[in-house]
Every structure is written in structure tokens, then in C-alpha cells.
Amino acid sequence: MIPISDENPTLHTPFVTYAILLAIGATWIFFQGAGMDPNALAASVCNLGLVAGEITGLAEVGTAVPAGRGLVCVVDREPINALTPITSMFLHGGWAHLLGNMLFFWVFGNNIEDAMGPIRFVAFYLICGLAAAAAQIAIDPFSPVPMVGASGAISGVMGGYLLLYPRARVNMLFIFVIIIRIIPLPAWLVLLWWFALQLLGAAPILAGGPSAAGGVAVMAHVGGFVAGLLLVRRFARRPWPPTRHGRFRRRGRRP
Numbered sequence: 585m586i587p588i589s590d591e592n593p594t595l596h597t598p599f600v601t602y603a604i605l606l607a608i609g610a611t612w613i614f615f616q617g618a619g620m621d622p623n624a625l626a627a628s629v630c631n632l633g634l635v636a637g638e639i640t641g642l643a644e645v646g647t648a649v650p651a652g653r654g655l656v657c658v659v660d661r662e663p664i665n666a667l668t669p670i671t672s673m674f675l676h677g678g679w680a681h682l683l684g685n686m687l688f689f690w691v692f693g694n695n696i697e698d699a700m701g702p703i704r705f706v707a708f709y710l711i712c713g714l715a716a717a718a719a720q721i722a723i724d725p726f727s728p729v730p731m732v733g734a735s736g737a738i739s740g741v742m743g744g745y746l747l748l749y750p751r752a753r754v755n756m757l758f759i760f761v762i763i764i765r766i767i768p769l770p771a772w773l774v775l776l777w778w779f780a781l782q783l784l785g786a787a788p789i790l791a792g793g794p795s796a797a798g799g800v801a802v803m804a805h806v807g808g809f810v811a812g813l814l815l816v817r818r819f820a821r822r823p824w825p826p827t828r829h830g831r832f833r834r835r836g837r838r839p
Contacts, residue, residue: 712740
């Protein structure tokens with residue numbers, strides 16, 4: 585099932601949410617060649633993606649990992665590496681990766697921005713992204729593999745949404761063979777189920793074994809989500825948005 589919208593109105597236009605989506609899309613098109621040029625895509629991921637072993641200095645310089653047909657990423661000590669925890673948040677590895685992240689951010693981001701205001705929301709988003717990067721680095725500090733994607737920061741947004749809007753309805757697209765349905769579910773169920781899947785994928789890593797998540801940086805998802813849970817009430821403005829949301833719901837029940 586895939587979230588496609590929520591039934592949670594906002595009071596303000598989410599300009600920052602639009603701006604982040606635009607920045608991610610522009611990065612994909614203009615810096616990553618929209619995935620059409622394998623060399624441009626590999627270069628962006630290798631040069632601007634986060635490599636844990638480069639950040640910690642624990643990966644041996646010259647270590648190469650495959651980056652496509654006839655292409656490799658090589659561990660280095662370039663100064664740009666210090667910025668990759670930020671730059672990697674705007675990069676993606678393919679269309680599915682990009683569109684999936686943008687959809688999740690579109691569904692959950694506007695309400696969190698509405699709760700915080702634009703400046704606080706930018707800070708919250710970036711801090712959650714950095715926390716996600718830190719979690720991934722901590723679990724595998726020797727890794728020479730580049731990590732890219734906005735999902736760590738978006739996981740923080742989702743963690744914040746769970747705490748502020750647990751009873752909001754999220755419309756989930758359900759597809760099974762020829763059956764297509766849109767099913768409204770409470771946000772707490774959707775988000776806790778998603779988080780449980782991330783923990784399930786991270787369990788083998790935490791036990792010292794290989795990842796069961798097929799190359800997905802699940803620890804970044806876990807770290808971002810937990811950061812969102814811990815930080816959202818420090819960034820959200822009073823009165824708490826669940827109270828405002830409750831008023832919207834009660835009005836809808838009046839004759």
C-alpha cells in the first residue's frame with residue numbers, strides 16, 4: 585500500500601515543502617541527468633553522495649565499489665566529502681527512488697511545515713536528515729558505499745507527523761492484481777507499520793549480519809524517524825496542531 589494523500593487540512597500555504605520538492609526535482613534533472621546519462625548519474629552519486637568511510641576516515645583510500653556497467657566509485661579524501669551529509673539529501677539513485685520520496689514528502693510534509701512555520705521547518709528537516717546520516721554512519725563506519733536520498737529527512741517528518749497527528753486519516757492506495765482500492769487509515773497505523781518494517785530490515789544489521797533491506801539504508805530511516813519523534817515538539821508552535829486538527833474534525837460532523 586502507498587500513501588497518496590491525507591485528510592488533514594492546513595492553514596498556510598506550504599512554500600518550503602514546495603521549495604524542497606522543487607530543489608530535489610531540479611537536482612535530479614540538472615545535476616543527475618534525470619537518470620538518462622549513466623555517467624552523470626554515477627558521478628553525482630560518487631562525488632556528492634555520503635560515504636560513511638570517507639566521513640570517518642576508516643575506509644581505505646582507493647577502495648572501489650561498482651557504480652554501474654564499467655563504472656566504479658573510489659574512496660578519496662576530497663574536501664567536498666564534509667558536505668555530503670547535506671548534498672546527499674537532494675540526490676537519488678533512480679526514478680522510483682525519487683518519486684517514492686517525493687510522494688511521501690508531499691503527503692506528510694505540508695502539515696509539519698504548517699505546525700512549525702517555514703524557518704523552523706527547514707531546520708527540523710535538515711537536522712532530521714543529519715541525524716539519519718549519523719545513524720547510518722554509526723552502524724557501518726567503514727562502508728565505502730555511497731548513500732543518497734531524501735528519505736532520512738522525510739523519515740523525520742513522518743516521525744513528527746505520528747506524534748502531532750496520530751488520528752489523521754491517510755488515504756492508502758491498495759493494488760492487488762486487478763483490484764485497486766483507496767483505503768483511509770489512521771496515521772498512527774500507517775506510520776507505525778512503516779517504522780516496524782524499517783526495524784525489521786535493520787535487525788540483521790544490529791545483530792552484526794548483512795542487511796535484509798536490499799541495499800536500502802534502513803538505519804538512516806530509523807535514525808531520521810526517531811529524531812523526528814524527539815524533536816517535533818521543540819519545533820512545533822503552540823497550541824499543538826492536534827488540537828487545531830480536532831476542531832476541523834468536529835466541524836465536519838455538524839449538520
